[in-house]
Amino acid sequence: MDWNRIEGSWKQFSGKAKENWGKLTDDDIAQINGNREQLEGKIQERYGKAKDDVRKEVDDWSSQMN
Template identity: 50%
Template sequence: MNSDTIKGKWNQLKGEVKKQWGDLTDDDLLKVEGNRDKFVGLIQERYGEARSKADVEREVDTWNERHNLW
């Protein structure tokens, strides 16, 4: 999937992201721009760096299985 497609789909899925991770702001989601690595880092930052990156990546991958972004 090319970056334009990911960004377009990201814009469509922002509401679903906010349902799953309600502490994320619109500004946070603008910064991510559909980039998976940025998204994982943002969740880790917002919800506690004590959570391992691997745990956050699994959570994001589970979410992605339902929404097929990345």
């Protein structure tokens, strides 16, 4: 899915993001506010994953959001 659609409908997608990355807090979700770079940064922070791995995870997740 086009990231602009996810960003524009973040309230709808935020629950799905939280399901996928359960370590994200409600405050994290609010702060991200649909910004992909913020999402990737928070996932890296919470899970200690490499940037490239997180980028692929977010790509895979967003492609499933149809």
